[in-house]
Amino acid sequence: xxxxxxxxxxxxxxxxxxxxxxxxxxxxxxxxxxxxxxxxxxxxxxxxxxxxxxxxxxxxxxxxxxxxxxxxxxxxxxxxxxxxxxxxxxxxxxxxxxxxxxxxxxxxxxxxxxxxxxxxxxxxxxxxxxxxxxxxxxxxxxxxxxxxxxxxxxxxxxxxxxxxxxxxxxxxxxxxxxxxxxxxxxxxxxxxxxxxxxxxxxxxxxxxxxxxxxxxxxxxxxxxxxxxxxxxxxxxxxxxxxxxxxxxxxxxxxxxxxxxxxxxxxxxxxxxxxxxxxxxxxxxxxxxxxxxxxxxxxxxxxxxxxxxxxxxxxxxxxxxxxxxxxx
Ligand code: GLA
Numbered sequence: 001x002x003x004x005x006x007x008x009x010x011x012x013x014x015x016x017x018x019x020x021x022x023x024x025x026x027x028x029x030x031x032x033x034x035x036x037x038x039x040x041x042x043x044x045x046x047x048x049x050x051x052x053x054x055x056x057x058x059x060x061x062x063x064x065x066x067x068x069x070x071x072x073x074x075x076x077x078x079x080x081x082x083x084x085x086x087x088x089x090x091x092x093x094x095x096x097x098x099x100x101x102x103x104x105x106x107x108x109x110x111x112x113x114x115x116x117x118x119x120x121x122x123x124x125x126x127x128x129x130x131x132x133x134x135x136x137x138x139x140x141x142x143x144x145x146x147x148x149x150x151x152x153x154x155x156x157x158x159x160x161x162x163x164x165x166x167x168x169x170x171x172x173x174x175x176x177x178x179x180x181x182x183x184x185x186x187x188x189x190x191x192x193x194x195x196x197x198x199x200x201x202x203x204x205x206x207x208x209x210x211x212x213x214x215x216x217x218x219x220x221x222x223x224x225x226x227x228x229x230x231x232x233x234x235x236x237x238x239x240x241x242x243x244x245x246x247x248x249x250x251x252x253x254x255x256x257x258x259x260x261x262x263x264x265x266x267x268x269x270x271x272x273x274x275x276x277x278x279x280x281x282x283x284x285x286x287x288x289x290x291x292x293x294x295x296x297x298x299x300x301x302x303x304x305x306x307x308x309x310x311x312x313x314x315x316x317x318x319x320x321x322x323x324x325x326x327x
Contacts (some may be wrong), residue, residue, distance in 0.1 A: 039257045074104065095123075104250040116169065131309060136179040138181040222271075233259060
């Protein structure tokens with residue numbers, strides 16, 4: 001009799017356990033393409049906050065190339081993860097990433113850089129959170145145009161460095177947004193020079209921008225824009241290295257993480273005039289929360305979320321960050 005009761009009780013307990021996913025059993029991966037970049041450090045920091053709050057395990061992995069992404073996914077599955085969020089080093093890996101996630105029975109969400117298929121179109125079935133790239137680019141272009149006018153420069157005598165990384169759709173949308181706003185403000189299209197960067201870091205942007213500056217040594221005033229703060233910082237460093245003074249340079253980036261803040265903290269203003277601050281909190285905390293809800297409570301996130309940004313300059317970045325809830 002006693003053993004009978006015990007057996008039934010054990011069965012009830014097992015049944016109850018099978019119906020609930022305990023937070024402590026949940027493991028979520030967060031893979032990023034450039035772990036050294038402050039933006040991604042911040043994303044991880046905010047994702048960690050979600051993990052602490054809910055009690056799940058967050059596994060952070062840096063994957064700078066396709067091979068590393070693929071082995072990271074296998075690794076997560078081997079560790080018993082249920083899902084992962086990824087900012088891939090190459091969006092063309094899209095179909096491969098989707099296939100690997102499915103083969104390993106892992107839920108998949110992307111952040112920042114949206115996966116594309118063989119035809120170059122976005123994989124719309126994959127849950128994604130990115131920035132409103134065109135709109136944010138337009139904010140950059142408008143800020144540049146406003147500052148050109150404020151300084152009283154004649155647009156005919158201004159050169160623009162378009163630091164580009166055209167294999168990444170969000171990068172194209174950002175710079176094209178900036179160009180659209182500049183043109184609408186009367187900026188001459190023929191004064192915009194392309195500076196393709198080999199990688200999305202400051203050094204690659206510096207090299208690309210230096211080539212443009214050397215080719216157009218007669219230009220007096222310069223503006224610069226690109227995919228992120230690192231791209232614009234590279235262009236600003238390039239102007240410095242060829243001896244153009246800071247008051248002849250206006251760079252406006254996108255990001256607002258440590259790379260930009262360190263620049264604003266310098267005692268003397270540099271050519272890095274401003275940045276459109278975007279939210280690593282939304283991209284880190286919210287994506288991790290969404291994945292948690294998906295795994296724990298079967299609540300599938302919205303397929304597409306696009307986040308906003310706000311312009312900040314030397315004097316007001318602290319206030320803008322606070323307004324965006326990033327501190
Ligand atoms: C891309 C860029 C990052 C950052 C994010 C924001 O991934 O490489 O620097 O701007 O977009 O979504």
